[in-house]
Amino acid sequence: xxxxxxxxxxxxxxxxxxxxxxxxxxxxxxxxxxxxxxxxxxxxxxxxxxxxxxxxxxxxxxxxxxxxxxxxxxxxxxxxxxxxxxxxxxxxxxxxxxxxxxxxxxxxxxxxxxxxxxxxxxxxxxxxxxxxxxxxxxxxxxxxxxxxxxxxxxxxxxxxxxxxxxxxxxxxxxxxxxxxxxxxxxxxxxxxxxxxxxxxxxxxxxxxxxxxxxxxxxxxxxxxxxx
Amino acid sequence: xxxxxxxxxxxxxxxxxxxxxxxxxxxxxxxxxxxxxxxxxxxxxxxxxxxxxxxxxxxxxxxxxxxxxxxxxxxxxxxxxxxxxxxxxxxxxxxxxxxxxxxxxxxxxxxxxxxxxxxxxxxxxxxxxxxxxxxxxxxxxxxxxxxxxxxxxxxxxxxxxxxxxxxxxxxxxxxxxxxxxxxxxxxxxxxxxxxxxxxxxxxxxxxxxxxxxxxxxxxxxxxxxxxxxxxxxxxxxxxxxxxxxxxxxxxxxxxxxxxxxxxxxxxxxxxxxxxxxxxxxxxxxxxxxxxxxxxxxxxxxxxxxxxxxxxxxxxxxxxxxxxxxxxxxxxxxxxxxxxxxxxxxxxxxxxxxxxxxxxxxxxxxxxxxxxxxxxxxxxxxxxxxxxxxxxxxxxxxxxxxxxxxxxxxxxxxxxxxxxxxxxx
Numbered sequence: 001x002x003x004x005x006x007x008x009x010x011x012x013x014x015x016x017x018x019x020x021x022x023x024x025x026x027x028x029x030x031x032x033x034x035x036x037x038x039x040x041x042x043x044x045x046x047x048x049x050x051x052x053x054x055x056x057x058x059x060x061x062x063x064x065x066x067x068x069x070x071x072x073x074x075x076x077x078x079x080x081x082x083x084x085x086x087x088x089x090x091x092x093x094x095x096x097x098x099x100x101x102x103x104x105x106x107x108x109x110x111x112x113x114x115x116x117x118x119x120x121x122x123x124x125x126x127x128x129x130x131x132x133x134x135x136x137x138x139x140x141x142x143x144x145x146x147x148x149x150x151x152x153x154x155x156x157x158x159x160x161x162x163x164x165x166x167x168x169x170x171x172x173x174x175x176x177x178x179x180x181x182x183x184x185x186x187x188x189x190x191x192x193x194x195x196x197x198x199x200x201x202x203x204x205x206x207x208x209x210x211x212x213x214x215x216x217x218x219x220x221x222x223x224x225x226x227x
Numbered sequence: 228x229x230x231x232x233x234x235x236x237x238x239x240x241x242x243x244x245x246x247x248x249x250x251x252x253x254x255x256x257x258x259x260x261x262x263x264x265x266x267x268x269x270x271x272x273x274x275x276x277x278x279x280x281x282x283x284x285x286x287x288x289x290x291x292x293x294x295x296x297x298x299x300x301x302x303x304x305x306x307x308x309x310x311x312x313x314x315x316x317x318x319x320x321x322x323x324x325x326x327x328x329x330x331x332x333x334x335x336x337x338x339x340x341x342x343x344x345x346x347x348x349x350x351x352x353x354x355x356x357x358x359x360x361x362x363x364x365x366x367x368x369x370x371x372x373x374x375x376x377x378x379x380x381x382x383x384x385x386x387x388x389x390x391x392x393x394x395x396x397x398x399x400x401x402x403x404x405x406x407x408x409x410x411x412x413x414x415x416x417x418x419x420x421x422x423x424x425x426x427x428x429x430x431x432x433x434x435x436x437x438x439x440x441x442x443x444x445x446x447x448x449x450x451x452x453x454x455x456x457x458x459x460x461x462x463x464x465x466x467x468x469x470x471x472x473x474x475x476x477x478x479x480x481x482x483x484x485x486x487x488x489x490x491x492x493x494x495x496x497x498x499x500x501x502x503x504x505x506x507x508x509x510x511x512x513x514x515x516x517x518x519x520x521x522x523x524x525x526x527x528x529x530x531x532x533x534x535x536x537x538x539x540x541x542x543x544x545x546x547x548x549x550x551x552x553x554x555x556x557x558x559x560x561x562x563x564x565x566x567x568x569x570x571x572x573x574x575x576x577x578x579x580x581x582x583x584x585x586x587x588x589x590x591x592x593x594x595x596x597x598x599x600x601x602x603x604x605x606x607x608x609x610x611x612x613x614x615x616x617x618x619x620x621x622x623x624x625x626x627x628x629x630x631x632x633x634x635x636x637x638x639x640x641x642x643x644x645x646x647x648x649x650x651x
Contacts, residue, residue, distance in 0.1 A: 054545060054645040074550045074641075081644075082547020093542045093648060097244035110547040115233055154546070 001065060001162055001193045002028040002051060008059035009046055020046045022216035023060070030161070033185070033194040035204035038213035044197045045166055047213065051195065052085055052164045053077045065161055082110050086155030086192075088184075090167035092147040094139040100126060100150045101135040107158040125153040129183055145176030152183055162193040169203055181206050238560045248535075249564060252528045256565045256624055257572030259521025263514045263620050264576030264612050270510040272583070272610025274503045279423060279608055281496055285364040287457065288492040289466060291450040293477075300480040309477050309486050313438075313445040318472060319452070325465040329452035330359035331434060333443045335409075341430060343395040343406045350391050351429045352408065354437035362451035365426075370402045370417030373433050377416075381436040385413035390427035392418050408432070411440060454493060462493050514620075521624055526631030529561055533635035540639050541647025550640035554633070561632035562625055569621035577617065580610050 009021040020043045028034055038044045049055035050062065053069055062069045065084060072080070081087075094103045101122050108118035126132050129149040139147055148168060155163055165184065169177035181203060188194045196207060204210045205224060212220040242249045293309035316331040333354040341350050353359070360372045368389065377384050385406060392401055405412040413432060421427040437443070454462040466489050474481040533540075540553055587607050639647070 049645045052545070054648070055643060078544065078547050078549040081545055087545050089648065093538070093545070095539050095542060097241065102240070106543070107546045109233060109237070110543075110549075110552065112233075115236060158547070 001030040001032070002026065002195070003063040004051075004060065006060040007047075007050065007057050007062060009043070009050065009055075009057045020216050021050075021057070024213075024216075024218060026211065026218065028193060028195065030193055031188070031191050032209065033188040033196075033207045034209045034211060035196045035198055035207040036211045036213060037197075037199060037201075037204050038219075039199070042213040043216045044213045048164050048166050048195065048197045051162075052087060053080055054087075078110070082107060082158060084161050086158065086160035086163040088148070088151050088155050088163065088165035088168045090170040092139070092144075092151045092171070094147055094150060094154075096139055099136050099138050100131060100142065103139070103150055104153045104157055107154060111158065122153070122157060125157050126150070128156070129153045143176075144172050145179060148172060148176075148180050149183065152180070152187070156187060156192075160192065162195065163187065165194070165196045167197055167199070169198065169200065174202075177203065234556065234559065237556065238563060241560060242564070248528070248532060252525060252561075252564045253568035253571070255521055255524035255528070256568035256628065257575070259517050259524070259624060260569050260572030260617070260621055261576045261579075262517045264573060264617050265579060266510050266514050266517070267616060268576070268580035268583075268610040268612045269607075270503075270506055271612065272580075272587075272607045273506065275610070276608035277499055277503070281492065281499070285362055285453050286492055286496040287453045287455065287462070288362050288364070289452050289454060289462065289469075290490040290492075291452075291469065291473075292448065292488045294485055294488050296479045296483050297485040298480040298483045300483070301478055303478060307479070309473075309479065311447040311450055311473075313447060315473060315476055316447055316450055318476060319450065319469055323465065323468050323472060325454055325457055325461065326452050327455040328358040328361040329450065330356040330362055331447040332359060332449040332451055333434060333438050333441075333446060334448040335437070335441045335443075339409060341391065341395065341406055341408055343401075343404065346395045348391070348394045350388070350394075352437075352441075353429060353431045354434045354441070354443065355431050356434050359431065359451060362453050363426075364422065366420045366422075368418045368420050369400075370415070372417055372419065373431055377433040378435045381439075382433060383411065383413045383436055383440075384416045384433065386417040386419055386431050387415060388419055388421045388427040388429045390421070390424070391430055394428075409441070457493070459491075459494050459497050462491055466491060518620060518624060522627040522631065525561070525565060525624070525628040529557075529628070529632035530635050532560075533557060533632070533639045537639055537642070537647050541642070541644045541649075544640075544644035544647065550637075553640040554636045557636040557639070558629055558632050561628050565625040565628035566621075569624050573617045573621050577612060577614070580612055583607075583610055 004024055004026040007021050007024040008019070011018045011020060024047060036044045036047060046055065050057045053072060064080065069080075095106070098106070101119060104125055105118040105122035108121060113121070123132060123135055126135050129152055131146060131149055131153070134142060134146060139150070142150065168184065169180055172180060184194060184196070185206065194207070196203070198204055208224055210222045210224065211218055212222070291311070293311045296303070296305050296307045296309065299305050313331065316329070320326070320329050335352040335354065339349060339352045340347055341352070355373060356378060357372060357374050360367070365372065367386070370386070372386050373384065376382070385408065387401065387406070395401070395406065396404070401415040401418065404415050406415060407413070421429055438446070454465055457465060470487060470489070471481050473487055474483070477486070479486040543553060587610070591608070
């Protein structure tokens with residue numbers, strides 16, 4: 001599903017160049033559930049952004065579902081983000097003036113699905129994350145866990161091949177964190193590849209494989225036995 | 228793309244949920260258009276009113292009347308009354324160049340009662356030649372004006388003003404009927420529009436017949452003439468020649484300015500036009516200033532809108548929005564607000580101007596009932612705005628709004644989604 005070879009990425013701020021990723025090799029199979037760990041500044045979020053075509057890389061190669069992602073134009077990138085990828089963010093990133101249902105339905109808007117149809121599908125997905133009754137609530141009327149479940153429904157609605165989650169439990173307490181993780185595991189059980197950036201050990205232990213990043217390089221690649 | 232119902236639903240829901248922003252944008256656009264229209268309309272109203280006071284006279288007309296001398300000359304003392312006469316008319320007509328129409332006018336003073344059956348009234352009676360129509364700038368509404376045959380045959384015919392028609396005949400057709408002028412019957416041949424209240428309460432009769440009937444001898448009250456296409460300077464030369472000729476005929480000093488009163492409509496008209504050109508330029512400068520303020524206002528708001536929505540744009544891009552769809556969303560929203568608000572401001576502006584127009588018209592219509600309102604200058608009239616200008620201004624504002632929104636929108640659509648997502 002994901003193949004990365006010798007990936008380099010630097011950020012240039014003024015005269016200073018910050019070498020964030022210093023040659024990453026990574027292979028993720030279809031249906032895998034992988035977590036990426038590392039201290040802050042280790043490059044884990046940068047890696048996830050590149051995987052999500054939200055950011056570009058400087059050297060190396062990145063194959064997503066067999067296709068090389070390099071210098072992709074915005075239109076094509078938008079198509080990939082819309083159809084192949086699903087995002088879950090630490091800060092949820094729901095659109096504040098849209099209710100839960102409309103937020104979930106948004107990816108289908110960009111697939112030109114009719115309003116009636118996409119609201120219907122969105123309701124199904126909200127049901128799936130247990131928020132059917134909250135469909136018409138605005139994001140500021142939802143708790144953090146509920147918001148993240150709405151975000152998960154939104155990531156799932158376009159039936160992506162891979163879901164990228166950037167600290168999905170970072171803003172949640174431990175009980176809701178586990179709820180969210182359980183939902184993500186269920187999603188993974190349906191065959192969707194899952195990559196989760198986290199710095200919480202109990203979260204990473206719930207995944208099949210943990211990739212440890214340190215100073216822009218993969219330090220350890222551990223397969224969890226209990227999974 | 229424009230009839231993409233989904234996109235419009237998306238826009239409506241955004242607008243509905245950002246009411247203050249929507250209101251502020253709409254207000255600045257509507258206000259700009261409203262002020263522009265009121266300004267232009269007021270300028271036009273002022274101009275219409277003043278130019279209307281020139282109605283009832285051709286704009287190149289000159290009116291000449293005998294006054295009193297103020298200088299001793301060739302044995303004649305000062306304070307001598309100069310009375311124009313038929314000879315002056317003939318000499319000026321034949322010897323002065325640059326005149327295209329000329330008519331003597333003999334006004335019947337005193338008790339000039341005009342009656343038809345039981346209706347009667349006092350009106351200005353002018354004895355004139357056919358060319359008087361061109362000097363006065365009279366429009367004949369029904370029938371005809373006094374003609375050459377009337378003059379030759381000394382017919383007792385009369386052409387009456389609209390006001391006279393209303394007063395004496397109400398709604399009846401007066402053509403062919405006889406009215407009595409100081410007891411003498413005159414046949415009505417036409418009705419004319421005098422251009423304003425004063426001009427409508429007049430009647431004209433053939434110079435040849437009436438001058439004699441009403442004991443005018445060879446006296447002429449006023450000489451009216453037009454100077455064709457002469458410029459103001461050329462018309463002044465013509466007037467100078469006339470003055471010299473009259474000084475010679477009536478033996479007064481050629482420099483005696485008070486012996487003859489000359490009113491050159493052209494000079495006055497040109498001066499007034501210049502004043503109004505000045506006013507128009509002034510109004511436009513303010514108007515364009517208002518528009519620019521509106522455009523800057525929209526631009527400012529669009530800039531804030533885009534900044535405010537940067538994070539949302541990032542989310543949308545992460546969910547699969549293409550740059551085109553982002554730009555289109557913002558621009559469509561800008562165009563939609565400015566079009567609706569601009570239209571609203573335009574309609575409101577035109578409605579206000581129409582309302583003022585209505586009130587002014589009523590005031591004018593009611594005026595004759597008060598004593599001598601007919602002589603009052605109307606200062607404001609038909610303050611209408613050229614709808615094309617109003618529409619163009621609105622379109623200009625809409626386009627500017629779109630352009631003002633375009634730059635930040637394009638910029639926002641180009642930010643990497645990750646940067647937009649980080650944006651707080």
